[in-house]
Amino acid sequence: MSGGTLLGGGADPVRELMAEHRELCERAVDPLEIAAGLEEAGLGTDAAARCRHVDLFALAEELYARVPRRPPPPGPVPRRPGGAGAALTVAGSAALPCAGVAAAMLLLARAAPGGDRPVAVALGLAAAVSAGSAEGAARWYRQVGRGHLGAAGTLAGFRARMRPVLPVALALHLAVLGVLSFAALAVLAVVAPRPGPGHGGGLLHLAAERAGPAQWAAQGVLGLLLVLPVLLARCGRSAAAAVGASAGAAAVLGLLALGRSAPEAWLLGGGGVAAALLVYAGAALGRAGSYR
Template sequence: MAGARTGAGAEVGPRGAAGLGADPVRELMAEHRELCERATHPLEIAALLEEAGLGSTAVGRYRHADVFSLAEELFARVPRRPSAGAPPPALGQDPSAPRSRWHRGRAGAALLGALLLPLVTVLGGPSGPSGQAAVGTAVALVLAAWAAGGAAERAARWVRHAGRIQLRTAGTLAQFRARMRPVLPVALGLHLAVLALTSLTALAVLTAVAPRPGRAGAGGLLDEVVQRAGPTQWVAQAALGLLIAVAAVLRRCGRAGAALVGLLAADGLGAGLSVLRSCGLLPTGWAAVPGALTALAAGAVAAVLLPYAWVALGHPRAHR
């Protein structure tokens, strides 16, 4: 087998110098063979080596100047094995299809629960005419979040597409991560812009159909539309939009389990807070404000998923 390549590109003979073994890279090949067989780009191998604590000093033992050049050699020397020995489907059937449908069904139910949070958490809050107005506004915001769901999926596809482009063009793992840093904020910002537009449209239709008593013509239609939802409801809608968009990105980038857990956690937290409010176990001041429980439930889960997604998207294997 040809000698290992150094960082300067020179060839090292099979006997090497400084008393090193004949092929010091072979031990890494044996230790990480399964990953190397499944890798689609050297950056995936470089990320694993960095996670294993292989720094620039340790790389020298393998006659390379940096982790990326070592990963390139591992990628070149280990043959690809896409299926990892999985048995072929019988008679053209996909044995994973029922399981995939089950996962999609759970994900769809969790997403529906998240979309309904503005309505679920407002029920049992304010009473009388103000309560009825809050319910109408919540219905409009639910429809707006549903209408913006397609934008979340498109943003998620764009994130994955951008990652695949950087896999082909980035020269090092550090360069790949640097280029991917602005991708998630841009995708989330675009989705929030679409969500704001659909929310304003839904509230405008609601205002035209059922104007609030004493507000007709006061300040113009735009002012009435903006004031239709209170500041807390707008914060809740933004938190919900972030949650849905981050979950969509995680699903597209191989983290469907984390996305499902996040959506279920938001659903459970929102429902639990509503029950606690109904039982009088929450302060009546802030808990009765429309949107407060949605903002708390969706915002808390989104605050956990956002840094997780930020780190996950820095790994090349998330963009296969």
């Protein structure tokens, strides 16, 4: 029975809602957890209004007050489904971006002109190493989300608290990727110096001039294609993470196969997918149910 049908015509719509979501109400540790569960079930302000409440959180507070908490079972506490299995699922979803990067890196190196090939490989290796940073940013993001879920008084307050967290998480990962990329180019400048007379300015200058603005922009897109699927996977959106990672790699490789240059393929193909993922993540990760 859907939420809309359930609330449409009962004498006590709150009682009917209690019956449908009794398990959620019994195990909830606070009203915000009930509100998050109702939101995940597709209920919103309209459903709250039919129950004579101004918002979903006020409705959740009544449900929390009316449904007694479920007592803990005797004996050892059973483990929730998840545990190692959930960790493996998340790890598998988080590994998809790395696999896509590895595949794209391979074709990128083959498609790049001879002079640009070492730079493409160096930047690709830096991106692969930054996968650990993407995982760290995703863990931090989820931890902050869980903290705000417990501290926020309403769903609107939770969303307001979370609004700046996603840009910070992305910026942290991109900063690490930038440092790793610059270090890779510095190593390249030492082990494979460009032919011709030496240039002044030292190692930093040599590293900076190995990649142009288009290559750095493409590296930023690559960084977003790494971190966004991992963020989504960590917050329970494994299917979206898998689709995003696969679509990013496929778009880049498809444009490379059509003869586009590597930076152009990343900026056009990867950039489009990264923008779509960013919009989706902004909407999906703002929901309290992603952190329960």
